[in-house]
Amino acid sequence: MLASVQGRPSFKRLPRAVREQQMLDAAVRVFSRRGFHEASMDEIADEAGISKPMVYAYLGSKDDLFRACVNREGTRLLESIVAAVGDDLPADEQLWRGLRGFFGFVGAHREGWAVLYRQAKSRQPFAGDLAALRARIVEVVAGMLRKAVTQQGADARDQDLIASAYALVGAAESIADWLADHPEEDPDRSAARLMNFSWLGARQLLQGELWQPSSA
Amino acid sequence: MLASVQGRPSFKRLPRAVREQQMLDAAVRVFSRRGFHEASMDEIADEAGISKPMVYAYLGSKDDLFRACVNREGTRLLESIVAAVGDDLPADEQLWRGLRGFFGFVGAHREGWAVLYRQAKSRQPFAGDLAALRARIVEVVAGMLRKAVTQQGADARDQDLIASAYALVGAAESIADWLADHPEEDPDRSAARLMNFSWLGARQLLQGELWQPSSA
DNA sequence: GAATTAACCTACTCCGGAGTAACCTTACGC
DNA sequence: GCGTAAGGTTACTCCGGAGTAGGTTAATTC
Numbered sequence: 224m225l226a227s228v229q230g231r232p233s234f235k236r237l238p239r240a241v242r243e244q245q246m247l248d249a250a251v252r253v254f255s256r257r258g259f260h261e262a263s264m265d266e267i268a269d270e271a272g273i274s275k276p277m278v279y280a281y282l283g284s285k286d287d288l289f290r291a292c293v294n295r296e297g298t299r300l301l302e303s304i305v306a307a308v309g310d311d312l313p314a315d316e317q318l319w320r321g322l323r324g325f326f327g328f329v330g331a332h333r334e335g336w337a338v339l340y341r342q343a344k345s346r347q348p349f350a351g352d353l354a355a356l357r358a359r360i361v362e363v364v365a366g367m368l369r370k371a372v373t374q375q376g377a378d379a380r381d382q383d384l385i386a387s388a389y390a391l392v393g394a395a396e397s398i399a400d401w402l403a404d405h406p407e408e409d410p411d412r413s414a415a416r417l418m419n420f421s422w423l424g425a426r427q428l429l430q431g432e433l434w435q436p437s438s439a
Numbered sequence: 440m441l442a443s444v445q446g447r448p449s450f451k452r453l454p455r456a457v458r459e460q461q462m463l464d465a466a467v468r469v470f471s472r473r474g475f476h477e478a479s480m481d482e483i484a485d486e487a488g489i490s491k492p493m494v495y496a497y498l499g500s501k502d503d504l505f506r507a508c509v510n511r512e513g514t515r516l517l518e519s520i521v522a523a524v525g526d527d528l529p530a531d532e533q534l535w536r537g538l539r540g541f542f543g544f545v546g547a548h549r550e551g552w553a554v555l556y557r558q559a560k561s562r563q564p565f566a567g568d569l570a571a572l573r574a575r576i577v578e579v580v581a582g583m584l585r586k587a588v589t590q591q592g593a594d595a596r597d598q599d600l601i602a603s604a605y606a607l608v609g610a611a612e613s614i615a616d617w618l619a620d621h622p623e624e625d626p627d628r629s630a631a632r633l634m635n636f637s638w639l640g641a642r643q644l645l646q647g648e649l650w651q652p653s654s655a
Numbered sequence: 656g657a658a659t660t661a662a663c664c665t666a667c668t669c670c671g672g673a674g675t676a677a678c679c680t681t682a683c684g685c
Numbered sequence: 686g687c688g689t690a691a692g693g694t695t696a697c698t699c700c701g702g703a704g705t706a707g708g709t710t711a712a713t714t715c
Binding site (some may be wrong): 267285315316319322354375383386387389390391393394395396397398400401414415416417419420421422423424425427433434 | 476499531532535542599602603605606607608609610611612613614616618629631632633634635636637638639648649650652
């Protein structure tokens with residue numbers, strides 16, 4: 224009888240698929256503002272407007288839940304980048320588009336980014352998932368750099384490419400982190416800044432120039 | 440009677456100053472391999488070869504202890520950098536030396552670095568300490584960039600300098616993280632890689648060159 | 656329109672780990 | 686040589702929060 228009271232739309236008894244997404248949304252918000260350990264399942268359930276056993280019934284343990292968050296947000300992030308990059312464009316254009324895709328995602332999904340980045344390295348069961356995601360991104364970037372190198376007819380050792388990719392990804396993360404705390408900043412502006420910082424240097428490298436210490 | 444048994448040097452009853460350092464050493468090791476939350480005071484006490492109440496007596500609560508670790512390692516890190524940089528050298532030389540100092544520290548104190556970096560952003564009481572440390576490093580780097588800019592007779596907006604400093608610090612952290620897991624790598628080599636990656640680009644920027652998207 | 660299933664809740668159990676009370680014991684100052 | 690402070694311990698308390706047992710009500714199915 225209560226449920227059919229006129230006007231009160233009774234949000235109850237939603238199908239599982241819908242509830243699961245609501246729970247994931249809530250979990251991402253709570254994990255992002257508390258961190259994994261400080262987040263409690265009670266708070267997540269509360270944020271989702273549901274009781275705790277439902278969370279366990281649908282998404283499993285706290286670890287499982289966090290994993291699900293990481294996977295969902297990680298997939299979205301990767302897709303943002305990959306969709307933006309496109310095939311068969313000049314390397315600098317690809318890098319530019321990739322950065323725009325990346326910073327665009329961070330700007331639009333700050334909580335998702337916080338979940339992915341700010342838990343980074345604890346020795347958790349899910350640390351592997353995050354490392355794998357990061358490794359895939361580094362791999363994509365390294366691939367772009369390799370392509371740029373070979374296009375120039377030059378060649379480079381893999382170690383150096385990987386290191387450059389790490390540097391670039393680290394720089395992007397660092398700026399993204401700053402961006403996440405500065406909502407007024409335009410993500411494209413961040414992308415342009417990093418592009419300037421990295422590409423001009425990369426181009427010099429591609430042309431074989433090296434910086435040398437002037438003293439031993 | 441037991442303590443005076445011949446040959447067995449009875450490590451007991453050490454003065455407070457010594458025990459405190461042992462405890463901090465142990466805490467840094469445990470925090471670095473477990474992360475803040477997964478580390479237990481029991482394990483830290485055990486690692487230090489002492490009982491738990493002694494840790495509380497000397498260093499206070501778990502938060503206090505972690506703070507003490509962060510402060511000690513952070514001070515050491517900052518000193519490594521500052522000592523290496525030196526005054527009144529050309530900007531590129533300063534950057535080079537600063538990077539060597541930084542990567543040298545990481546290579547020599549992997550656990551200390553892990554404590555500082557891998558806990559980075561949780562909403563902990565000590566998050567402020569870490570943020571402050573990072574902010575100081577960013578400030579130092581931004582100062583070097585500013586100096587380089589004015590030496591060239593150019594000028595740059597503060598926002599752009601800060602952003603470049605963030606990028607550089609992020610890139611350094613990312614490579615340091617990789618370095619921490621690759622003991623065979625020479626820290627100076629990492630420093631040289633990053634120097635090449637960043638300085639050549641920075642020089643271009645100083646000369647007023649900008650990368651422009653070729654398409655809208 | 657009964658039977659079954661899916662959505663949902665209250666009210667627990669249980670455990671790890673932070674922090675402490677209360678009590679020993681060695682060193683050494685006088 | 687003895688009093689006392691500093692170094693040290695065992696054996697607890699207590700609580701937050703993960704995870705669950707068991708039951709209720711609304712939608713489907715036939």
